[in-house]
Amino acid sequence: MLDKPEGPTSHDVVSRCRWLCATRKVGHAGTLDPMATGVLLVGVGRATRLLTHLVGADKxxxxxxxxxxxxxxxxxxxxxxxxxxxxxxxxxxxxxxxxxxxxxxxxxxxxxxxxxxxxxxxxxxxxxxxxxxxxxxxxxxxxxxxxxxxxxxxxxxxxxxxxxxxxxxxxxxxxxxxxxxxxxxxxxxxxxxxxxxxxxRREAVGGFTLDLAAPLQELVEVREGGGLPAHLPVVPMGEVARRVLPVGRLDDAAVARVRNGMQVTPAAEPAWEGDPSRALTVDQAGRAALLDEAGELVAVATRAGERWQPTTVFPPATGAGS
Incomplete structure (x- = not known):
């Protein structure tokens, strides 16, 4: 999560992040014009698959x-x-x-x-x-x-x-x-x-605010000094999803089924965080984030009658840049 300076395009920022993270698998959620500054959400590795679900957040x-x-x-x-x-x-x-x-x-x-x-x-x-x-x-x-x-x-x-x-x-x-x-x-x-x-100046994207963002130039200076990835302002995907979508927890058996593309049935209804009705009312697209018991993001799913159909499934983390 970055605080974009005035001058570079959002694509320029992505290019810098590819260098910072030593991977080409980088994208952003919501363009900022060159003259604009502020919050730019950048996804790296597996997290690029989550970006499409962040673009529609209020700003x-x-x-x-x-x-x-x-x-x-x-x-x-x-x-x-x-x-x-x-x-x-x-x-x-x-x-x-x-x-x-x-x-x-x-x-x-x-x-x-x-x-x-x-x-x-x-x-x-x-x-x-x-x-x-x-x-x-x-x-x-x-x-x-x-x-x-x-x-x-x-x-x-x-x-x-x-x-x-x-x-x-x-x-x-x-x-x-x-x-x-x-x-x-x-x-x-x-x-x-x-x-x-x-x-x-963009102050927030959904629940992501400027106080959580790192100035891009500071990261560049750390990288040039031989630092990173420890200094990257990384937000775990489960926490990212929690800030923009209703969240439900799955047991291990349901996690295995979802990662194979299977629906969540009423018998395995997620344990919703907060008000259970939030899963049906907060996201206008009918989406929810499904997490495992450890808080790792398993999938983004869409309500289909009484079931949840996975639309974007995330494999288990296997290391940086995965």
Whole structure:
């Protein structure tokens, strides 16, 4: 679990981790743009098979939104498309209701037009590639959920275009697939202006928070000094699953059957951690993590009537990088 610095792409981080761990079997759960920092979940060895079950977790970000300027990329790295400034900037600074109303309109279940520089495909081509090549296109809105949208601070600023702008420090918790840069764009437009991101930091992915993450550069320095793998910030797969899925324990006989791809029958129903009903209500995809009595992850399974069907099975650990 890493704290990604500003600059490298998520793929760059994966490449560094391959060097750090001396294996090519490395992947990540959820891309962070080069300008963004914060939590990046990286799987190594067997754990790469768990990543697909982490991508859909809710995410929490802190960000700085600049109102009064729009850019081609909806962040500070793009070219200016409009610099209208901020109508009633002093009123917004004083805490007028217009800002509260605009934030409220973007909170909850909303239809969001994805960022134009996303990795979504349009006619077989990535949207960001179309932007780079100067092609015009439209993306259809998609349903997303903004669970919370807090304005932490606001202050006057002068944008890179010389326009009088307004900076907002915000914190949002959103569903997977939500574009925070699109929230910045839409907030600006809701206030009769434009908006873009000037800073973005991912504070959490599901139950994984920044306080658990290790700065990438620190790991690189340890590796260059002959350290690792002991210094790697490794979270056991059973604990990873516990933070994003309901968890049930299996006895040894059930573990053997599941590792052979067999279903868990009502007679071998897992012993659920916490409220037993949690297994049916927490994960919207109907998934649960099945652990053995020692707490090792055996499988991720999906509810099938009264049974659990293993969808991703994990063999027993055989050593580092397995």
């Amino acid at each position: 929490t970000y802190s960000a700085t939104i600049r109102l009064g300027e729009g850019t081609t990329t909806e962040d500070a790295q793009g070219e200016f498309t409009a610099t209208p400034g901020v109508p009633d900037r002093e009123v917004l600074l004083a805490g007028g209701p217009a800002l509260q109303d605009a934030v409220a309109s973007l909170t909850g279940e909303v239809q969001q037009v994805p960022s134009a520089v996303s990795a979504l495909k349009v006619d077989g081509k990535r949207a960001h590639a179309k932007v780079r090549d100067g092609e015009e296109f439209e993306l259809a809105p998609r349903p997303v959920t903004v669970y919370s949208f807090e304005v932490l601070d606001r202050r006057p600023s002068t944008g890179a275009s010389g326009t009088e702008t307004l900076d907002l420090d915000v914190r949002v918790r959103v569903s997977s697939g939500t574009y925070v840069r699109a929230l910045a764009r839409d907030l600006g437009r809701a206030l009769g202006s434009e908006g873009h991101l000037v800073a973005l």
